[in-house]
Amino acid sequence: xxxxxxxxxxxxxxxxxxxxxxxxxxxxxxxxxHAGLEAARAGGFDVLIVDRMLPGRDGLSVIQTLRTEGHRxxxxxxxxxxxxxxxxxxxxxxxxxxxxxxxxLTELLARVEAxxxxxxxxxxxxxxxxxxxxxxxxTHKVTRGGETVPLxxxxxxxxxYLMRNAGQVVTRTxxxxxVWDYHFDPQTNVIDxxxxxxxxxxxxxxxxxxxxxxxxxxxxIRDGN
Amino acid sequence: MRLVEAVASGPSPGRAxxxxxxxxxxxxxxxxxxxxxxxxxxxxxxxxxxxxxxWSAGRDLVTATERVIAQDLGQLRQIHRSGGPDxxxxxxAERSRSDGPMLFFLGPRSxxxxxxxxxxxxxxxxxxxxxxxxxxxxxxxxSRSAAGVLIExxxxxxxxxxxxxxxxxxxxxxxxxxxxxxxGALSVLGLGxxxxxxxxxxxxxxxxxxxxxxxxxGDLSGRVSVRGTDDELDRLSGELNxxxxxxxxxxxxxxxxxxxxxxxxxxxxxxxxxTAEAALADTRGGPAWREGLEQTIAGADELIKTFNALLLxxxxxxxxxxxxxxxxxxxxxxxxxADLYEPSAEDAGFSLEVDAGGPAPxxxxxxxxxxALANLIENAIKYSGAGAAGGPRDISIRVRALEATVELxxxxxxxxxxxxxxxxxxxxxxxxxxxxxxPGTGLGLSLVAAVARMHGxxxxxxxxxxxxxxxxxxxxxxxxxMGRS
Numbered sequence: 001x002x003x004x005x006x007x008x009x010x011x012x013x014x015x016x017x018x019x020x021x022x023x024x025x026x027x028x029x030x031x032x033x034h035a036g037l038e039a040a041r042a043g044g045f046d047v048l049i050v051d052r053m054l055p056g057r058d059g060l061s062v063i064q065t066l067r068t069e070g071h072r073x074x075x076x077x078x079x080x081x082x083x084x085x086x087x088x089x090x091x092x093x094x095x096x097x098x099x100x101x102x103x104x105l106t107e108l109l110a111r112v113e114a115x116x117x118x119x120x121x122x123x124x125x126x127x128x129x130x131x132x133x134x135x136x137x138x139t140h141k142v143t144r145g146g147e148t149v150p151l152x153x154x155x156x157x158x159x160x161y162l163m164r165n166a167g168q169v170v171t172r173t174x175x176x177x178x179v180w181d182y183h184f185d186p187q188t189n190v191i192d193x194x195x196x197x198x199x200x201x202x203x204x205x206x207x208x209x210x211x212x213x214x215x216x217x218x219x220x221i222r223d224g225n
Numbered sequence: 226m227r228l229v230e231a232v233a234s235g236p237s238p239g240r241a242x243x244x245x246x247x248x249x250x251x252x253x254x255x256x257x258x259x260x261x262x263x264x265x266x267x268x269x270x271x272x273x274x275x276x277x278x279x280w281s282a283g284r285d286l287v288t289a290t291e292r293v294i295a296q297d298l299g300q301l302r303q304i305h306r307s308g309g310p311d312x313x314x315x316x317x318a319e320r321s322r323s324d325g326p327m328l329f330f331l332g333p334r335s336x337x338x339x340x341x342x343x344x345x346x347x348x349x350x351x352x353x354x355x356x357x358x359x360x361x362x363x364x365x366x367x368s369r370s371a372a373g374v375l376i377e378x379x380x381x382x383x384x385x386x387x388x389x390x391x392x393x394x395x396x397x398x399x400x401x402x403x404x405x406x407x408x409g410a411l412s413v414l415g416l417g418x419x420x421x422x423x424x425x426x427x428x429x430x431x432x433x434x435x436x437x438x439x440x441x442x443g444d445l446s447g448r449v450s451v452r453g454t455d456d457e458l459d460r461l462s463g464e465l466n467x468x469x470x471x472x473x474x475x476x477x478x479x480x481x482x483x484x485x486x487x488x489x490x491x492x493x494x495x496x497x498x499x500t501a502e503a504a505l506a507d508t509r510g511g512p513a514w515r516e517g518l519e520q521t522i523a524g525a526d527e528l529i530k531t532f533n534a535l536l537l538x539x540x541x542x543x544x545x546x547x548x549x550x551x552x553x554x555x556x557x558x559x560x561x562x563a564d565l566y567e568p569s570a571e572d573a574g575f576s577l578e579v580d581a582g583g584p585a586p587x588x589x590x591x592x593x594x595x596x597a598l599a600n601l602i603e604n605a606i607k608y609s610g611a612g613a614a615g616g617p618r619d620i621s622i623r624v625r626a627l628e629a630t631v632e633l634x635x636x637x638x639x640x641x642x643x644x645x646x647x648x649x650x651x652x653x654x655x656x657x658x659x660x661x662x663x664p665g666t667g668l669g670l671s672l673v674a675a676v677a678r679m680h681g682x683x684x685x686x687x688x689x690x691x692x693x694x695x696x697x698x699x700x701x702x703x704x705x706x707m708g709r710s
Contacts, residue, residue, distance in 0.1 A: 085590075100533075102529055104522070104526070154564060180561070180565055182561075182565070182591075182592055182595050182596075183592045184592055184593075184595060184596035184599065185530050185533060185534070185596075186565075186599055186603070187530070187600070187603050187669065188569060188603050188606070188607075189569070190565055190566055190568075190569050190599075193568040193569045193572055194565075194568055196568075197568050215519070216519055216522065216523070
């Protein structure tokens with residue numbers, strides 16, 4: 001995957017670059033809005049990471065320009081402004097996801113990968129399959145090894161999000177944002193409890209566990225084999 | 226000024242220097258200047274009025290005198306013309322006998338007087354109808370003033386018809402004297418009153434300044450003295466005192482917040498440092514380092530959470546989060562948040578019940594409202610376990626639409642908070658001492674309070690009989706706007 005990072009803070013840019021390279025991605029860095037816009041127009045990137053406040057040209061205006069010109073590359077906005085209205089402005093301008101500084105590298109990587117996947121064709125699939133676990137998005141039915149697993153609506157949405165990002169790490173914040181549509185910091189492990197409930201229904205009693213905990217980051221659903 | 230200097234350099238020369246600066250301050254004071262200006266204007270007005278009265282009275286008197294003289298003179302001329310000199314002489318003699326203010330002289334310019342009550346011909350009076358004034362010897366001695374006319378008759382004989390004006394002059398000069406004395410008294414009294422008033426007001430303002438000085442020097446407990454006279458200075462002092470009390474209260478709060486921030490952030494920083502140091506010193510090397518780094522990151526994340534909460538509260542209190550609000554049903558948000566927390570509560574041994582009766586529209590930021598409710602539920606789970614051994618362990622979330630407000634309440638069956646500690650519990654890092662050991666940022670309730678205030682609502686802690694009842698009260702919105710931003 002190739003990622004363009006438009007960020008004027010060198011320290012953050014290098015921190016992000018190193019993390020992305022270590023995960024096997026190609027990275028290009030632009031230090032200001034104009035250079036970033038030029039690089040993005042040239043194309044060939046799977047995800048853009050854009051800082052909100054940039055010298056020369058504001059990050060939001062870069063995104064708006066790209067969207068008006070028809071570029072559909074997913075954009076992750078980085079910002080020191082983390083409040084709800086900032087997030088809304090960022091997403092309205094055409095951003096796809098919003099991450100507040102300071103952030104954990106694992107959180108950034110998980111989000112970048114989720115964004116890249118979102119653009120992939122299987123996004124629109126009506127059935128998600130991981131090993132012998134099947135989720136039907138039309139009938140809202142989940143089966144494991146052919147056996148129906150009864151899930152509550154919330155559990156279904158949680159599993160749906162995990163399976164859409166199968167093989168990828170999803171963080172607790174991503175789950176709260178995408179399954180519950182809430183952006184805030186719970187002080188306690190609410191998400192963990194939900195995942196553990198889901199595990200009790202999906203994995204318990206079926207030999208191979210599919211939902212894995214990624215230490216310090218979040219969860220991942222994948223076929224063990 | 227000269228009077229004041231004379232007073233200032235008065236009898237005790239040793240104190241003159243010190244008191245002269247005091248006097249100089251009095252003279253510079255706005256009150257003194259205002260009084261002096263008023264005295265000057267009043268004096269001018271009085272002088273003007275007296276002068277106008279004097280002038281018009283004088284003119285009236287002169288006109289009356291002239292008329293009387295002209296009338297007598299006309300009659301005497303008539304008598305002279307019809308009766309000849311002898312008739313005139315007897316008429317003048319007749320008139321001279323009355324004891325009035327009229328004065329007559331009839332006779333040749335130099336020679337024996339024929340008739341009249343004037344002893345001699347007034348030397349300074351020229352002949353002609355214009356007339357003039359002159360002095361004449363009074364009956365009881367001394368000299369009096371008179372105004373009259375001298376006309377020449379045949380054969381060098383002259384007739385003088387005059388009127389005594391000594392009393393008119395006396396009236397005018399009495400007026401003038403009165404004016405001068407009055408103005409003098411006014412000036413002296415005005416100066417005195419100005420000085421007294423200036424001293425009085427300066428004294429009170431000095432007291433206020435002294436209080437302000439003490440406060441600037443760091444003593445926030447200073448207050449301006451109030452005399453209880455309820456005058457404007459008293460009212461000003463009262464207002465100042467109220468302001469000072471509020472400032473002192475805010476400063477105390479601020480000091481407590483910064484103390485608490487220092488304390489609450491220092492502890493996790495220490496822990497962070499100790500974790501890193503312990504890992505580094507661990508002889509196992511690699512795996513221990515990894516563990517230590519992971520713990521360090523987790524600790525740093527907690528600190529960042531705390532800072533985020535602090536920043537969010539600060540921004541909410543500055544009213545900086547204005548966007549992204551919509552009219553939504555508080556009951557729906559409550560149900561969603563309860564759904565999010567239901568498994569956690571159940572794991573901790575609580576049952577979470579939502580009681581939402583009917584639509585409860587509020588104009589709110591959905592995420593902030595959810596965060597507020599989440600904080601309240603987290604608090605209920607965290608704090609109500611200890612006091613409820615064997616008791617009911619339910620947390621109830623109620624949403625009620627009242628006339629003008631919508632109330633969201635979270636009640637638990639824990640130990641509650643005593644009324645005297647409730648205010649403290651709402652402050653930033655205002656954790657009650659017995660809860661300091663529990664994990665958490667200590668910002669939960671103050672964040673909820675900030676969310677409430679930002680939405681124009683309020684937060685109240687109450688007794689749940691038993692337990693704690695936290696009531697978040699928001700202005701009720703118009704339900705037809707529901708879903709619109």
